[in-house]
Amino acid sequence: MPIAHLVTNVKIADVKKFSIALSKGCSEAWDLPDKDGSRTSASVEYNESLNFDGNHDSAFLLEFRMINMAQAGTPKRDAFAKSLCEFMEKELGIPQSRGYM
Numbered sequence: 001m002p003i004a005h006l007v008t009n010v011k012i013a014d015v016k017k018f019s020i021a022l023s024k025g026c027s028e029a030w031d032l033p034d035k036d037g038s039r040t041s042a043s044v045e046y047n048e049s050l051n052f053d054g055n056h057d058s059a060f061l062l063e064f065r066m067i068n069m070a071q072a073g074t075p076k077r078d079a080f081a082k083s084l085c086e087f088m089e090k091e092l093g094i095p096q097s098r099g100y101m
Helices: 015-029 073-092
Strands: 003-008 041-046 060-067
Touching: 003 015, 015 041, 015 073, 060 073
Parallel strands: 003 041
Antiparallel strands: 003 060
16 A cells, blocks of 8 residues: 655645645545555644755645555656655645655
């Protein structure tokens, strides 16, 4: 089962709803068969002390684990990262340049 863990310094109004959206976003980005996110687990953690690039502007750290991820080619991993950065910008307003995966 793929697992996503997000740490962000952005407060999320409905964190449960967002965690489901994150599951779906990860499934879609990695092109998994469960486009609804039903087989991808996600957790979201708020941490106001998270800093990035020397400041506390909105940012995120995303850890995504899956058994065969290391064997995937660089283009697939790069496309996944781009898709998830776009997701974070759309859903949380965090600029794509303010995250790490």
